[in-house]
Amino acid sequence: MEEDEFIGEKTFQRHCAEFIKHSQQIGDSWEWRPSKDCSDGYMCKIHFQIKNGSVMSHLGASTHGQTCLPMEEAFELPLDDCEVIETAAASEVIKYEYHVLYSCSYQVPVLYFRASFLDGRPLTLKDIWEGVHECYKTRLLQGPWDTITQQEHPILGQPFFVLHPCKTNEFMTPVLKNSQKINKNVNYITSWLSIVGPVVGLNLPLSYAKATSQDERNVD
Amino acid sequence: MHYPIGLLFDLLASSSALPWNITVHFKSFPEKDLLHCPSKDAIEAHFMSCMKEADALKHKSQVINEMQKKDHKQLWMGLQNDRFDQFWAINRKLMEYPAEENGFRYIPFRIYQTTTERPFIQKLFRPVAADGQLHTLGDLLKEVCPSAVDPEDGEKKNQVMIHGIEPMLETPLQWLSEHLSYPDNFLHISIIPQPTD
Numbered sequence: 001m002e003e004d005e006f007i008g009e010k011t012f013q014r015h016c017a018e019f020i021k022h023s024q025q026i027g028d029s030w031e032w033r034p035s036k037d038c039s040d041g042y043m044c045k046i047h048f049q050i051k052n053g054s055v056m057s058h059l060g061a062s063t064h065g066q067t068c069l070p071m072e073e074a075f076e077l078p079l080d081d082c083e084v085i086e087t088a089a090a091s092e093v094i095k096y097e098y099h100v101l102y103s104c105s106y107q108v109p110v111l112y113f114r115a116s117f118l119d120g121r122p123l124t125l126k127d128i129w130e131g132v133h134e135c136y137k138t139r140l141l142q143g144p145w146d147t148i149t150q151q152e153h154p155i156l157g158q159p160f161f162v163l164h165p166c167k168t169n170e171f172m173t174p175v176l177k178n179s180q181k182i183n184k185n186v187n188y189i190t191s192w193l194s195i196v197g198p199v200v201g202l203n204l205p206l207s208y209a210k211a212t213s214q215d216e217r218n219v220d
Numbered sequence: 221m222h223y224p225i226g227l228l229f230d231l232l233a234s235s236s237a238l239p240w241n242i243t244v245h246f247k248s249f250p251e252k253d254l255l256h257c258p259s260k261d262a263i264e265a266h267f268m269s270c271m272k273e274a275d276a277l278k279h280k281s282q283v284i285n286e287m288q289k290k291d292h293k294q295l296w297m298g299l300q301n302d303r304f305d306q307f308w309a310i311n312r313k314l315m316e317y318p319a320e321e322n323g324f325r326y327i328p329f330r331i332y333q334t335t336t337e338r339p340f341i342q343k344l345f346r347p348v349a350a351d352g353q354l355h356t357l358g359d360l361l362k363e364v365c366p367s368a369v370d371p372e373d374g375e376k377k378n379q380v381m382i383h384g385i386e387p388m389l390e391t392p393l394q395w396l397s398e399h400l401s402y403p404d405n406f407l408h409i410s411i412i413p414q415p416t417d
Contacts (some may be wrong), residue, residue: 105277108272151269152221
């Protein structure tokens with residue numbers, strides 16, 4: 001029964017490869033990054049998000065002092081629309097970087113992430129806790145230190161925020177058991193990421209779920 | 221970086237005379253390189269998180285999850301207040317294993333080298349081989365860090381250090397895990413170049 005609950009590292013890598021294949025089809029920019037010694041690696045995605053002034057107001061004058069928005073290739077803004085610039089200047093663009101790694105201790109995937117403003121200033125753990133969606137806030141407040149903490153990235157060695165993996169089996173086991181019952185193929189990464197991602201602002205387009213069942217049909 | 225101070229010493233300054241002189245900085249915190257330490261709660265959370273991970277490896281988390289919150293608190297308070305007996309009253313349970321087994325499920329260890337980009341090596345490794353033989357420290361290194369193993373007839377290139385000493389490579393890993401782990405229940409192993417004096 002143990003095999004139902006945990007996934008091995010090879011299975012993890014296989015599901016990541018399938019996940020990335022679909023990501024490439026829909027232009028979702030997930031990619032695989034091997035470690036320097038190539039013995040393992042992780043999935044990585046970067047996206048940009050605007051936080052409105054009210055959420056970040058506790059940061060003070062520096063945010064409102066900005067009159068022009070730093071330009072990043074991936075972020076497009078209609079520059080000739082003055083009204084839009086003025087609104088955006090009072091906001092902040094935040095760069096989120098998400099990494100999916102494999103934990104051999106818990107034998108499950110783990111979500112690492114970091115966030116910074118475009119000038120490189122990182123968000124603090126407090127900023128991250130405050131940014132968690134309302135519907136997950138209660139759970140977070142029950143045990144913030146058990147949920148999202150700052151840790152050393154096991155491959156890069158830099159500080160990242162981590163969503164604790166110790167409860168992963170609790171919610172993944174029913175998903176896996178049910179998929180076996182109805183004889184349906186499930187991509188572990190898709191299911192897992194669709195559950196944990198939204199807690200930290202990462203959402204998956206629905207087409208990922210459909211992609212898995214299509215693969216199944218092709219296999220037949 | 222939230223590492224035990226003894227590990228930092230072994231890894232970075234083992235040839236220094238004691239007391240170890242360090243420089244404390246109050247400006248220019250290197251955000252990209254170091255974890256913040258906002259409060260005592262953060263340290264407790266990090267310590268307990270390592271404990272839980274170690275037990276996930278040793279006992280599939282069964283022993284630590286069966287404990288009550290007050291037992292977890294006792295581990296932390298025992299460490300914080302340097303109360304050996306208080307700490308070990310609970311920690312001894314994390315060092316037990318079923319009578320029918322010869323050791324833990326997997327050994328919690330991390331191998332550190334300053335020469336690699338990866339901060340540490342951590343992999344699944346069983347203390348007992350299929351034939352019942354106990355794996356040794358040498359077996360572990362050969363399997364997960366072969367570059368650190370000195371050739372048999374060659375010169376000794378590296379020191380394999382735990383708590384400032386070099387255990388014999390023939391030492392059973394299970395024994396090391398029970399007796400030479402750090403309070404977080406991990407074996408933190410440093411591989412450093414052999415000093416050339």
